[in-house]
Amino acid sequence: MSPTPAQVAAPVMEVFASFQGEGLYVGQPQVFLRLAGCPLRCRWCDTPGSWATRMDRDARIDAPSGSLREPRVASPFQAALWVASVEPGEPRTVSVTGGEPLMWPEFIRALRSMVAPRRLHLETAGGHPEALARVLDRIDHVSLDLKLPADMGEPVELQSADGEPASIDEPAPATADDWRMARRRCLDLLQDRDACAKVVVSADRESRDYDELFEDVARRAPGLPVFIAPVTPIGGCVAPPLDQLIEVVEHARELDLDVRVLPQVHRAMGIA
Numbered sequence: 001m002s003p004t005p006a007q008v009a010a011p012v013m014e015v016f017a018s019f020q021g022e023g024l025y026v027g028q029p030q031v032f033l034r035l036a037g038c039p040l041r042c043r044w045c046d047t048p049g050s051w052a053t054r055m056d057r058d059a060r061i062d063a064p065s066g067s068l069r070e071p072r073v074a075s076p077f078q079a080a081l082w083v084a085s086v087e088p089g090e091p092r093t094v095s096v097t098g099g100e101p102l103m104w105p106e107f108i109r110a111l112r113s114m115v116a117p118r119r120l121h122l123e124t125a126g127g128h129p130e131a132l133a134r135v136l137d138r139i140d141h142v143s144l145d146l147k148l149p150a151d152m153g154e155p156v157e158l159q160s161a162d163g164e165p166a167s168i169d170e171p172a173p174a175t176a177d178d179w180r181m182a183r184r185r186c187l188d189l190l191q192d193r194d195a196c197a198k199v200v201v202s203a204d205r206e207s208r209d210y211d212e213l214f215e216d217v218a219r220r221a222p223g224l225p226v227f228i229a230p231v232t233p234i235g236g237c238v239a240p241p242l243d244q245l246i247e248v249v250e251h252a253r254e255l256d257l258d259v260r261v262l263p264q265v266h267r268a269m270g271i272a
C-alpha cells in the first residue's frame with residue numbers, strides 16, 4: 001500500500017548551503033536539509049532545538065537572496081524546491097540531517113527522485129535500524145554515529161497530534177543492550193556500502209570504553225572508515241587530550257580499522 005501524503009510529509013527545520021564539516025565527504029559543498037524531531041538525548045547535542053517536532057513553527061530557508069520563513073510541514077516536492085532555491089550555483093549533494101532524520105523514512109524515500117540527479121546523503125545516530133533498512137536503497141552515502149550508551153540520556157519518543165505527520169513507531173534504544181543491538185544491525189546493513197562511522201570522544205570516558213564500538217565495526221563492517229571526533233565542548237563535555245586521542249586511535253588500529261581523527265570542521269570555521 002502506498003504511503004499517504006501525511007505519511008510522506010515531514011517537519012523541516014532549515015535548508016541551507018554550506019560545507020560538510022564531518023566524515024568522508026568533509027569539505028564538500030552540500031545543501032543541508034535538517035528535519036525536526038529526535039527521541040535521543042546525546043550529552044553533547046549541539047542542536048537541542050531539533051528535538052521537538054513543533055509542527056506549528058516555521059522552516060528557515062536560507063536562499064542567496066535572503067532568509068525566508070515557510071510553514072514547517074513539507075512534502076518531499078516542496079523540500080526539493082527549497083533545496084534548489086538555496087543552491088548558490090550548480091546542484092549540490094543533499095545531506096539529510098536532524099534531529100534524527102530516520103524518524104521520517106517515507107519522506108526520505110520520496111525525496112530521492114525529487115532531488116535527482118543530486119546525490120542524497122543521510123546523517124543518522126544509528127538507533128533505528130528498521131528505518132535505516134527502509135531508506136537504504138534510496139541513499140548514496142550514510143554517515144553513522146556510533147554512540148556509547150553511557151553518553152545517552154533516557155530517550156523521549158515523539159508525539160504528534162491528529163492530522164500531523166507521524167514519526168515511525170520503531171522505539172529508540174533505551175538500554176545498553178538495546179544500543180548494542182541497534183548498532184550491530186546498522187553496521188550489518190552498511191557493510192560494503194558507501195558509508196562511514198563517527199565516534200565522538202570526550203575526556204571523561206576511558207580510552208578503552210570505545211573498544212566495544214570498534215570491535216563491532218571490525219566484525220560487522222571492517223571496511224567502514226571510522227572518524228574519531230573530539231567532542232566539541234558543549235554542555236559540560238570536555239575535549240580529550242592528545243594522549244587519550246592517540247590511545248583511542250591505536251586501539252582502533254589494532255583491529256585493522258581505517259581510522260582518522262577529524263574535529264567538527266564547520267565549528268572551527270564558525271559556520272553552520
Ligand code: SF4
Nearest residue numbers: 038040042045099125
Ligand atoms: S541524535 Fe543528534 S539531534 Fe539527537 S540528541 Fe543526539 S546529537 Fe542531538
